[in-house]
Amino acid sequence: MNELVTKEIDGYLANSSMIRKMFEAGIELRKKYGAENVYDFSLGNPDVPPPSAVKAALKEIAEHADEPFAIGYMPNAGYPATREALAKKVSEEQATQVPAANIVVTCGAAGAINVLFRAVLSDGDEVICPSPYFVEYGFYAGNFGGKLVPVPTKLPDFTLDIAAIDAAITPKTRAVIVNSPNNPTGQIYSREELAALAEVLKKHSEKNGRAIYLVSDEPYRALNFDGVEIPSVFSVYPAAVVIGSFSKTLSLAGERIGYVAVNPALEGAEKLMAALILTNRILGFVNAPAIAQKVLQTALDSQVDIDIYRKRRALMADVLTNAGVEFMMPKGAFYFFAKSPVEDERIFVEALLNEHVLAVPGRGFGLPGYIRLAFCVEDSTIINSRDAFKRAVDSLAK
Ligand SMILES: Cc1ncc(COP(=O)(O)O)c(C=O)c1O
Incomplete structure (x- = not known):
């Protein structure tokens, strides 16, 4: 058989x-x-x-749906206007001037992480993540020959155990992926924790002779109940990548819309951007959904x-x-x-x-x-x- x-x-x-x-x-x-x-x-x-802005945007899109290319192919990175709008938002959230060129619009956060891992992981590369964690990370790393290495957080409040992450890093470590606000714990990592993590990553990147990416998966950024700070990873670490999504912020989970944003402070960021645009294409996503991208152009400031x-x-x-x-x-x-x-x-x-x-x-x-x-x-x-x-x-x- x-x-x-x-x-x-x-x-x-x-x-x-x-x-x-x-x-x-x-x-x-x-x-x-x-x-x-x-x-x-x-x-x-x-x-x-x-939010009502989504319905209003959809009506407006429907009004123009009979025009040529209304929902046609577009550049693999997304509509320029959507990238511009996202760049403005990410710049505010990350307290860093992020150009539209550093954004690729993706099929959700899930698409974004796969696009990133396809671009940066080689066979046997390791991706560290604080545990407990969103289990799909293991599959996403595995899709490209990578291996997820979960490192327990500190109990009882699931904060980052920086010493444990430090000890888990090897020459094969390619990325550390953190998710804040966190699924499943609801924890939000503090500025001090992220700054301490950044120091550890800088030390090992130098030792290893290649950058360890800090990937901040932030699909729940808008769901912040006590108004605590969700710190900028771009401010503390150059080789940082932010993953965003509108599945939760705008309740658009079925429409598959998110993005990957690369820190402009990363040396050679243009190369990584070119790679992400290519992997978005060759993984078969081609581009993120046209309708959802148009919705973002007007509904991005709602939640x-x-x-x-x-x-x-x-x-x-x-x-x-x-x-x-x-x-x-x-x-x-x-x-x-x-x-x-x-x-x-x-x-x-x-x-x-x-x-x-x-x-x-x-x-x-x-x-x-x-x-x-x-x-x-x-x-x-x-x-x-x-x-x-x-x-x-x-x-x-x-
Ligand atoms: C931590 C985390 N990352 C990524 C995703 C994927 O989100 P998306 O629907 O944007 O692909 C989820 C979805 O539940 C999640 O909880």
């Missing part, structure tokens, strides 16, 4: 993601007990409506109503406190990474499932002993899960 897929992909399929398993369990439970009796916190699919998420964060905190579950209040993004009352969090997830509550085991993000709860669900789902949560925790004490 011929092998239909590679051994590598076959292995991935065999270990199919825990989020996916929960997704399937959710479908079954809803069928059996009705959607209103299932409390699904397993998926990070933003449900807050896009979803984060008060909705802020309120849900408070509701979820109340549910967890009531159940006696320990957690760190997330500063950003829309997840709680809560401590399991029993060592093996899969037992906790099972107990929650018995009460029709869906959560993802922390080991799915590289840290057993915790569960992830996504609070991008209706208020009523959170409120109505209160008793179920308590019963699940109480059942473990018996």
Whole structure:
């Protein structure tokens, strides 16, 4: 019998993601007990409506959709006007003058990371990431022969363990990818942490004779509930690359729109830009979606109503406190990474499932002993899960 897929992909399929398993369990439970009796916190699919500027932009785009090239091919890096608009935004966020030439518009943050890794990773190169982490990073690095090296963060608040990252760097380290606000922990890294990380990377880059990239994956930048500073990586480290996305900021997750921005302070940045434009093309993305790029030209300064998420964060905190579950209040993004009352969090997830509550085991993000709860669900789902949560925790004490 011929092998239909590679051994590598076959292995991935065999270990199919825990989020996916929960997704399937959710479908079954809803069928059996009705959607209103299932409390699904397993998926990070933003449900807050896009801001009105998105609808207005789409109407305007539709008005002109019968013109030649309205939705045609464009330069691989994106529409010049979209790159200009993004450059202005990134310049403000990064407190650095970033030209449009340093932006490539991509198919989401996921597309952006793949485009970057395709350009910079060679076989066997290592990418360090603080753990727990967004599991897709491992696949993205693997797509191009790279290897993800997770390095635990400091407990209980999931801050960067700079000494551990320092110790994990080898001559093969090509990049460190940090995600702030963080999925799954909700932590936002401080200026001091990032500056300390930058010092470590400078030291090793010099020793290794090639730059170690600092990749800052920031799709949740707008979801910052307490107004804490989300520091600029461009200000602290020349070989820095920012990844952005509008999946969460504008609730456009299905439209696949994001960008990669390169620090103008990077020596030889033009070469990296040329490479990113090429990899965007040859990976088959060709360019980011035309409609979404046009939406950005007018809707870029809008964002979803984060008060909705802020309120849900408070509701979820109340549910967890009531159940006696320990957690760190997330500063950003829309997840709680809560401590399991029993060592093996899969037992906790099972107990929650018995009460029709869906959560993802922390080991799915590289840290057993915790569960992830996504609070991008209706208020009523959170409120109505209160008793179920308590019963699940109480059942473990018996
Ligand atoms: C940390 C992180 N990075 C990247 C992505 C991918 O986002 P996008 O939809 O922009 O590809 C996600 C999506 O959930 C994420 O959580």
